[in-house]
Amino acid sequence: MSVRLPHGQQMAAPNKWPSVGERTPRVDARPWTVELTGEVAQERRWNLEDLRAMPQVERVIDIHCVTRWSKLGVRLGGVPLAALLEEAEPTAHAKFVSFVARSERGHSTSLVLRDALDLGALIVLTVDGTPLDELRGGPVRVVVPERYFYKSLKWLERIELLAADRLGFWEATAGYHNIADVALEQRYIASDLSKAESRAVLEQRDIAGRELLSLSARDRDLTGLNARKAILRAADFQNCSLNGACFDGANLTNAHFCHADLRGASFRDTELAGADLSGADLRGADLRGAGFFGASFCQDGEPAHDAYTAGAVINRETQIDLPALAELTPVQHAYVKWALIRAAGG
Ligand SMILES: Nc1nc2c(c(=O)[nH]1)N[C@H]1C(S)=C(S)[C@@H](COP(=O)(O)O)O[C@H]1N2
Ligand SMILES: [Mo]
Numbered sequence: 001m002s003v004r005l006p007h008g009q010q011m012a013a014p015n016k017w018p019s020v021g022e023r024t025p026r027v028d029a030r031p032w033t034v035e036l037t038g039e040v041a042q043e044r045r046w047n048l049e050d051l052r053a054m055p056q057v058e059r060v061i062d063i064h065c066v067t068r069w070s071k072l073g074v075r076l077g078g079v080p081l082a083a084l085l086e087e088a089e090p091t092a093h094a095k096f097v098s099f100v101a102r103s104e105r106g107h108s109t110s111l112v113l114r115d116a117l118d119l120g121a122l123i124v125l126t127v128d129g130t131p132l133d134e135l136r137g138g139p140v141r142v143v144v145p146e147r148y149f150y151k152s153l154k155w156l157e158r159i160e161l162l163a164a165d166r167l168g169f170w171e172a173t174a175g176y177h178n179i180a181d182v183a184l185e186q187r188y189i190a191s192d193l194s195k196a197e198s199r200a201v202l203e204q205r206d207i208a209g210r211e212l213l214s215l216s217a218r219d220r221d222l223t224g225l226n227a228r229k230a231i232l233r234a235a236d237f238q239n240c241s242l243n244g245a246c247f248d249g250a251n252l253t254n255a256h257f258c259h260a261d262l263r264g265a266s267f268r269d270t271e272l273a274g275a276d277l278s279g280a281d282l283r284g285a286d287l288r289g290a291g292f293f294g295a296s297f298c299q300d301g302e303p304a305h306d307a308y309t310a311g312a313v314i315n316r317e318t319q320i321d322l323p324a325l326a327e328l329t330p331v332q333h334a335y336v337k338w339a340l341i342r343a344a345g346g
Contacts, residue, residue, distance in 0.1 A: 068294035102157035109168030
């Protein structure tokens with residue numbers, strides 16, 4: 001395993017670059033332009049030819065998604081953010097930079113301007129020397145090294161320099177950490193509930209449809225919990241008894257289920273990106289339709305001859321769509337296949 005892989009991250013399969021968040025830019029017939037507005041002496045606007053005519057730099061960058069997949073050594077080319085700012089003369093009030101997308105929901109993300117410049121934020125036009133395609137956020141994308149990838153905006157349309165910060169889309173709606181430093185593992189802001197409040201909420205064993213960020217539920221008996229369609233990013237269910245629980249349609253991105261008893265639990269169409277199911281008991285669990293990018297079922301690292309550490313328990317009654325396993329990293333994929341074959345008695 002590479003020393004460059006930060007804590008809590010796993011390598012995406014070699015030729016995989018998962019698509020996360022919005023899938024397409026806004027439908028708009030006008031030619032693509034990028035404008036620079038806000039705290040600048042001189043507002044500016046560039047079309048694609050202008051950007052391509054500016055001095056280009058190439059950088060090899062490691063991508064780290066908050067949902068735990070990483071891609072190392074991606075060769076990106078384009079124009080440094082700093083070069084664009086030089087043409088617009090930021091005012092003394094310019095403390096933050098907000099990147100806004102040409103997308104249906106006007107997606108955005110922001111950074112402390114000084115940080116964006118120090119990290120070498122790049123206005124990306126190419127990957128491996130060829131134009132960045134639309135699926136990857138082209139024709140113009142921002143990439144901010146060393147921050148989780150939600151700071152790297154696809155389909156850049158506007159750069160706004162601001163005196164006061166304006167939270168981006170994921171930061172405002174999903175509890176994603178506003179700094180997002182990968183080395184400090186700043187994935188989410190802290191839970192909005194105290195331990196006592198979490199306990200009171202869970203007492204009912206019914207949290208269907210609720211949005212509870214970083215719920216802390218460790219070691220609890222939650223047999224039969226109803227969490228249908230609940231939004232439970234980064235929830236901690238380690239060692240819980242969740243026998244027969246229902247998580248259908250829930251969002252369990254980055255949730256912790258280490259060593260949880262999930263016998264007969266239902267995860268139909270559940271988002272389990274980055275979720276940790278290592279050592280969980282999944283006998284009779286139904287995981288059909290679930291999303292698994294960056295999820296783990298055993299501890300990562302190369303297994304020594306089928307000796308997986310803390311592998312999830314899978315039996316004949318465990319239901320998993322085989323095509324969905326393609327979203328797992330190679331080690332995780334190999335483990336789940338091995339466990340399924342073993343369960344089938346093959
Ligand atoms: N316009 C736009 N940019 C975005 C997002 C989005 O939803 N819309 N999602 C962010 C998130 S959470 C991630 S992980 C990356 C995903 O980029 P990819 O689809 O190229 O992997 O884009 C980031 N930039
Ligand atoms: Mo992300």
